[in-house]
Amino acid sequence: MTELRGPLVEVGEKTSVSTDYGERDLVELTIRPDDGRAAPVTLTLWGKWTETAEYTEEGMELLAVDVEEEEFQGEIQYSTTGDSRIVVEPDYLVNVTDVRSWVQCPRMHYLNKLSGVPLNYPVIKGTIVHEVFSDLLRGGDVETAIDERVAEAGLDLGLLDRDADEVRADVADHARAIDGWLRQGTLDGGDEWRSERTLLSERYGLKGRADAVRRGSPVELKTGKNTNSEPRFQDKVQVACYALLLDEMGEPPDTGTLIYTKNAALDRNEADGDLSPAKDFSLSDGLLEYVLRQRNELAAMGVDKTVPTGYEANATCNYCFEQDTCMVVSGRLDQESKAGGIGDPLPSEERAYFERFYRAIEDERRAVHREYAKLWTQSAAERAAADRALVDLEPVGKNEVDGRWELRARCDDPVSKIREGDVVLASDGHPVRGTAEMARVIELGDEVVVETDEPVELRRLDVYPSEMGVDGMLTALHDAVLAGDQERKDVLFGRREPEFRDVDETFIDNNPAQDRAVRMAVGADDCALIHGPPGTGKTYTIARAIRALVDRGERVLLSAFTNRAVDNALEALEEQGFTEFVRVGTESGVREDMQDHRLESRGDPEARARELREAPVVAATTASCGSRVLRETEFDVALVDEAGQLTEPATLAALALADRFVLVGDHQQLPPVVQSADTASDGTSASDDSAAARSDGGHADVQQPIEPSPSGGSGRAADLSRSLFERLADEHPDASVLLDTQYRMAQRIQAYSSQEFYDGALRPASGAVAAQHVSDLSTVDADALPDPLRNRVAFVDPDGTARGNTNPAEVTAITELVERAVEAGVPREEIGVIAPFRAQAAAIRREIPAVTVDTVDRFQGSAKEVVIVSFVATGDLDSPIFEDHRRVNVALTRAKKALVLVGDENALASDERYARMVDWAK
Numbered sequence: 049m050t051e052l053r054g055p056l057v058e059v060g061e062k063t064s065v066s067t068d069y070g071e072r073d074l075v076e077l078t079i080r081p082d083d084g085r086a087a088p089v090t091l092t093l094w095g096k097w098t099e100t101a102e103y104t105e106e107g108m109e110l111l112a113v114d115v116e117e118e119e120f121q122g123e124i125q126y127s128t129t130g131d132s133r134i135v136v137e138p139d140y141l142v143n144v145t146d147v148r149s150w151v152q153c154p155r156m157h158y159l160n161k162l163s164g165v166p167l168n169y170p171v172i173k174g175t176i177v178h179e180v181f182s183d184l185l186r187g188g189d190v191e192t193a194i195d196e197r198v199a200e201a202g203l204d205l206g207l208l209d210r211d212a213d214e215v216r217a218d219v220a221d222h223a224r225a226i227d228g229w230l231r232q233g234t235l236d237g238g239d240e241w242r243s244e245r246t247l248l249s250e251r252y253g254l255k256g257r258a259d260a261v262r263r264g265s266p267v268e269l270k271t272g273k274n275t276n277s278e279p280r281f282q283d284k285v286q287v288a289c290y291a292l293l294l295d296e297m298g299e300p301p302d303t304g305t306l307i308y309t310k311n312a313a314l315d316r317n318e319a320d321g322d323l324s325p326a327k328d329f330s331l332s333d334g335l336l337e338y339v340l341r342q343r344n345e346l347a348a349m350g351v352d353k354t355v356p357t358g359y360e361a362n363a364t365c366n367y368c369f370e371q372d373t374c375m376v377v378s379g380r381l382d383q384e385s386k387a388g389g390i391g392d393p394l395p396s397e398e399r400a401y402f403e404r405f406y407r408a409i410e411d412e413r414r415a416v417h418r419e420y421a422k423l424w425t426q427s428a429a430e431r432a433a434a435d436r437a438l439v440d441l442e443p444v445g446k447n448e449v450d451g452r453w454e455l456r457a458r459c460d461d462p463v464s465k466i467r468e469g470d471v472v473l474a475s476d477g478h479p480v481r482g483t484a485e486m487a488r489v490i491e492l493g494d495e496v497v498v499e500t501d502e503p504v505e506l507r508r509l510d511v512y513p514s515e516m517g518v519d520g521m522l523t524a525l526h527d528a529v530l531a532g533d534q535e536r537k538d539v540l541f542g543r544r545e546p547e548f549r550d551v552d553e554t555f556i557d558n559n560p561a562q563d564r565a566v567r568m569a570v571g572a573d574d575c576a577l578i579h580g581p582p583g584t585g586k587t588y589t590i591a592r593a594i595r596a597l598v599d600r601g602e603r604v605l606l607s608a609f610t611n612r613a614v615d616n617a618l619e620a621l622e623e624q625g626f627t628e629f630v631r632v633g634t635e636s637g638v639r640e641d642m643q644d645h646r647l648e649s650r651g652d653p654e655a656r657a658r659e660l661r662e663a664p665v666v667a668a669t670t671a672s673c674g675s676r677v678l679r680e681t682e683f684d685v686a687l688v689d690e691a692g693q694l695t696e697p698a699t700l701a702a703l704a705l706a707d708r709f710v711l712v713g714d715h716q717q718l719p720p721v722v723q724s725a726d727t728a729s730d731g732t733s734a735s736d737d738s739a740a741a742r743s744d745g746g747h748a749d750v751q752q753p754i755e756p757s758p759s760g761g762s763g764r765a766a767d768l769s770r771s772l773f774e775r776l777a778d779e780h781p782d783a784s785v786l787l788d789t790q791y792r793m794a795q796r797i798q799a800y801s802s803q804e805f806y807d808g809a810l811r812p813a814s815g816a817v818a819a820q821h822v823s824d825l826s827t828v829d830a831d832a833l834p835d836p837l838r839n840r841v842a843f844v845d846p847d848g849t850a851r852g853n854t855n856p857a858e859v860t861a862i863t864e865l866v867e868r869a870v871e872a873g874v875p876r877e878e879i880g881v882i883a884p885f886r887a888q889a890a891a892i893r894r895e896i897p898a899v900t901v902d903t904v905d906r907f908q909g910s911a912k913e914v915v916i917v918s919f920v921a922t923g924d925l926d927s928p929i930f931e932d933h934r935r936v937n938v939a940l941t942r943a944k945k946a947l948v949l950v951g952d953e954n955a956l957a958s959d960e961r962y963a964r965m966v967d968w969a970k
């Protein structure tokens with residue numbers, strides 16, 4: 049038996065032939081094995097596997113496991129047998145829950161993707177019961193587990209107007225039954241239970257989290273009732289997927305179990321049927337192959353396919369939670385659906401918009417999936433080199449704390465994208481082939497500490513990609529376009545010019561542009577755009593605008609791409625004496641000084657919900673705006689900072705929650721991070737530093753960084769690369785105000801940026817700002833300063849040669865310059881070095897400890913007294929920093945008093961824009 053893997057070259061038609069076993073279907077495929085390197089061969093699919101031909105096409109990747117090889121007329125041919133399995137696009141990891149919903153109702157699968165998980169009681173109760181189940185499996189006490197888990201859900205329950213006592217009683221019915229069975233051994237298995245297991249399959253392209261595994265067999269908990277002796281079909285499908293996942297780990301189970309907890313609460317005298325809660329069923333090959341084929345269809349399904357209507361499956365709409373959403377989507381998109389439709393069809397421009405972004409977002413999803421595949425296609429060393437893993441950890445201890453495990457390991461080189469608070473994969477050496485657990489990073493340093501549900505030998509940590517970002521964009525698209533109010537969308541769709549009421553009040557008396565910005569924010573009937581170049585007081589203006597809005601009785605949502613920007617704006621509010629805000633975010637995402645304002649989800653439901661509903665200002669990242677909690681809240685105005693870095697759908701997540709909006713940003717600085725558009729092919733570029741880097745450590749609720757795809761910039765990706773801020777600023781210049789006075793840079797430093805990016809409009813706030821010089825720093829001995837620092841801007845050409853992503857001569861020149869600057873009295877913490885590649889940044893960092901050395905993405909939003917930029921490139925300008933001029937704008941505007949450019953003059957002079965830069969700097 050053989051395994052074949054490679055791209056499909058041709059997909060034949062289904063035919064039937066008479067065989068010894070009767071009439072049988074077959075399809076011939078042509079595939080290039082050995083990942084496309086070998087000559088094409090024919091693979092004949094027999095029986096049910098012929099379905100594969102219905103959804104596959106040329107170019108798709110196919111894996112055929114255990115196929116038979118035979119020689120036919122001098123040619124080697126392959127065919128499926130009873131043991132074979134076919135996997136379409138194996139690198140695309142399909143979620144187990146998606147296979148389940150696809151089988152249950154294809155339309156529900158589509159809706160779930162589109163509209164996110166809404167806040168409703170059955171879902172929340174189900175989550176609580178599952179958590180209690182896990183606690184019990186880990187040996188917890190039932191009453192404590194119920195109290196704890198209900199308390200944790202306080203905010204959700206409060207928003208649903210539920211009373212904690214009632215919920216406890218409700219959950220207790222389920223939980224006590226589970227506890228009873230566990231004690232009596234009804235669910236026998238003794239100590240061989242494992243709760244919540246994250247499973248990834250490289251072979252079958254599946255991922256999921258099993259509720260429990262008992263003696264190697266998957267167990268799934270359902271909070272509903274089922275009085276038939278057999279489990280429900282879709283539930284079996286889900287369990288069968290987990291079985292495939294376990295199969296790959298060398299533990300092929302033959303039975304699956306479903307536990308219907310509600311059965312325990314039914315009265316024997318009144319209910320008919322089989323009231324036993326736990327139902328075992330046999331995992332036949334036929335079932336496993338069926339679920340694999342469903343999985344294949346999902347993996348192959350392009351987004352251009354028509355939207356499922358619900359008639360395809362024998363779905364029953366009556367009890368479906370998704371019925372309302374289903375009808376709204378049908379009505380708005382003018383689709384057929386079994387449940388019927390609500391609302392008028394969207395105007396054509398909105399529909400075109402919806403479809404364009406839907407596809408662009410699905411392309412992003414594909415890019416995330418390519419990142420999952422790297423967990424096994426890249427070696428440990430490659431993952432480490434791309435900063436996506438910490439490898440060669442030395443386990444030093446583990447403790448059980450409250451039913452969870454704290455694992456510790458020694459780590460020689462804790463440098464990677466992984467940050468404290470992140471959820472990562474912890475493994476005993478390989479994240480897929482070894483034993484792996486989801487882990488939260490508690491501490492990163494020479495010793496790494498993580499927390500997991502189950503213990504694992506801690507030898508490696510991997511960045512775990514997340515689809516949360518794409519899911520969030522789809523939800524926002526749904527909320528804003530399909531569910532959103534018509535009038536609110538007029539400006540978004542160019543049907544009306546934004547309108548403003550007159551506001552006769554002076555808010556900021558020393559800066560007319562800022563004052564005008566606040567007046568526009570306050571007077572906007574629809575939207576206002578505040579364009580703030582570097583150091584022009586965006587944050588200050590935002591705080592002032594929020595206060596002015598609150599004074600007028602408006603409820604404000606403050607949002608931004610990164611946690612850092614959200615917390616900075618709150619800090620500015622505090623400085624201006626305003627503290628009536630609530631911060632929504634994870635504990636690790638929110639900065640220390642804002643923790644007191646953080647909305648706890650734990651606690652009394654009514655109190656928690658009131659805090660959120662009544663706060664005049666609520667602050668959260670745009671990623672959190674798509675959470676089910678914030679989607680339950682409403683605002684008069686959404687004010688969004690860093691709007692130039694947000695994709696249009698990501699911006700919509702905040703706008704969908706409010707009547708009006710104010711966007712603040714600068715489209716001449718870093719654009720949105722779009723994975724599917726990125727053309728750079730090496731994982732060490734600056735551009736792939738992206739989302740996590742910019743979110744400043746608090747990106748537990750922001751999508752994880754992923755590597756650029758090789759697909760090249762597509763038109764769809766281009767839609768995402770342009771922020772809504774930029775689009776509206778172009779379409780409605782009258783709704784936009786430019787903050788033109790900067791408080792950061794010496795005049796000499798701002799000159800180039802002002803000319804190149806802001807039509808020369810930028811001016812220093814005062815003579816003191818304009819004339820500042822390094823020698824103004826009290827610790828500096830002016831006579832001891834190295835030459836380049838005597839001027840405010842200097843250019844140094846160390847005559848180096850780029851070697852890959854580093855330039856050793858630039859490393860040496862910069863090291864020397866920094867050392868001499870420090871000797872002359874410049875504090876190390878006031879020096880910043882910016883490099884286009886992580887490799888160059890790492891090389892410099894090794895030479896000059898205690899100085900911030902980073903890529904442009906990590907520097908956006910911060911400033912230093914002295915900044916040195918290393919350009920690396922020699923010969924040509926093939927480097928990510930030059931792919932987008934805006935990256936250079938960010939690099940050149942971080943310095944306050946002195947800016948030194950270190951690069952190859954000839955290479956830079958090959959591009960007009962950089963030739964002007966060199967002329968200016970010299």
Ligand SMILES: Nc1ncnc2c1ncn2[C@@H]1O[C@H](COP(=O)(O)OP(=O)(O)OP(=O)(O)O)[C@@H](O)[C@H]1O
Nearest residue numbers: 558559580581582583584585586587588791909910
């Ligand atoms: N109208 C003003 N009067 C006095 N100081 C101001 C004014 N506006 C801004 N500043 C000061 O200028 C500095 C920069 O302002 P702020 O931090 O708001 O800039 P920013 O535009 O948010 O910066 P970035 O480019 O980093 O986003 C701060 O120290 C702030 O207090």
